[in-house]
Amino acid sequence: MAAVADIEPDDPRDDLHSNKRTTVNPRFRDVPRSIMSPWFKSPYTPRRGLIKLATPLSRRLIPKLRTASMSADDEHQFEGLLKKQWRTYSLSPLFNFKPHRAVLVKYERSLDAALSQAQSTSADILNSGAEKSHFSFYNGLKFNSDDPAALRIQVWEKNATGHESKIVLEAFLLCVELSMSPIPAELKAYFTYYPVVLVAGNKSKTTVLFDWLEHHFDCRSDLLTLTDADLRHLLAHCSAFMSGNKSPPVLMQYSLEDKCEGIQYINCKLEAHYCKQLWERLFSSPSTKRELFQSDVDSFVDHLEQLLEHLMSIVFKKLSLSEVGTSAAYISHAGKIKLFSSSVVYTALHVLCDIANDRYLEMAPRDQ
Structure with a gap:
């Protein structure tokens, strides 16, 4: 049975709920109230206060602030993103996520520890090398001042000799010019929203990555299938x-x-x-x-x-x-996507982000 936690009346996150009680994941029943996210609860708990959006009347072909179409193909543009098959996932807002370089270094160490722990319980531990993650900002995918900078996560694995390394997992956390953010203005300081995550690589490492995100930032992830x-x-x-x-x-x-x-x-x-x-x-x-x-x-x-x-x-x-x-x-x-041209990057990712945002809003029951 899920535990129940009281949220102090003066907590600004109370705006997401009409009552003062929130159903919380039982494994987090001992988390202090001061750092508890209102998103961390039973999937059936109403998320009140969210901005409810109807299906957008339109979706953009080019960025709002640009007066011309995207530039012609450049083999150096969107490095690592083009001509690679990605699987798309949706992600709910991250609570207390800090997209600053100094903090990203701490996230790297934390994810490394999670990967090491998962590797120690793996049946293939003898064939696995040391793993190290790297977080970096990815230029070229911030089309709106309200969007968080795109984040690139890479997991490198050394071979048994400890010399050569290869990328076993790569992920992009993206927010490309949403029609409107679902986060109320007064709560934007508490949440960072990346509606879409593109992932390529090892499935077990993918599971570790999303488990780590959900554990540390009170979010939910799901495969983004397309209708x-x-x-x-x-x-x-x-x-x-x-x-x-x-x-x-x-x-x-x-x-x-x-x-x-x-x-x-x-x-x-x-x-x-x-x-x-x-x-x-x-x-x-x-x-x-x-x-x-x-x-x-x-x-x-x-x-x-x-x-x-x-x-x-x-x-x-x-x-x-x-x-x-x-x-x-x-x-x-099934949520697989492969981009061949830099000219289509904006519109394809913008539409995917809008789709993921719509799905997220549909999960929130209407206020009663």
Whole structure:
């Protein structure tokens, strides 16, 4: 049975709740009230005071403060982020997280200790080397003054000889120009919000990383799977940044797992130049359109599905997308993403952050 902790009436975090009692994870029943986060409680406890947002009317193609589209591809831009497959996770606000270099060094030592402890209980301890983590700020992903600086976490493992090292885990904590932060202004000093985490590497190290974040910063993490509506948004946004006529075809994969026994997927590929011409005919260019509304997304994807229906006599609008891909980005229902072009980095990550933020808000019951 979950323990209950009293929060002092003058605690500013009381604004998140209409009552003074918060259900707390039982393993934290002895944590002093003065450092206890109101997010650390039963998943069914109402989170009152959060800003409730409806589905955004639009999502941006280019940063709000920029007047032109993202710059052309540069092989040195977004180093370590492009052309690598990532798995996306959502993360609730971090309580008492300090994004300062001096504090990040302390976080490194703390995570190293967690990795060492996990390694000592691993069955593969004889084949594992020493592990060391490194926290750093990642330039180029801060598009708004309200966004926290993007954080890059790398875990290095030395081989048995103790000489050569390799990266066994890499993670990016991101907040890319949310439509609106869910944290009330008076509580922003207590919480840092990275709605999306991109992870590549060892699964067991990934588990250690998220367990460490949840333990120290009273947050929750979850795999960010994408719905049909999410994939439609991402397809429409990423199609704005396709390259020339020699680009690989646009992929629209539909799931048939619940529709047709024996057939799991239908892969549809459309010529990139056709999709690019359609996008430009409907919306001109990202520098002039700047953002897409829900009606824009529906219009673009409906045009593509009407063509497929004409060619294949299948009503695709009654099916659900499971993967989409363009020359700029590939995204799957399972939360896997691969970015090929620096021009698409902003819009793809911005849409993912908005999706994760919407999910987070949906988890909070409405005030009664």
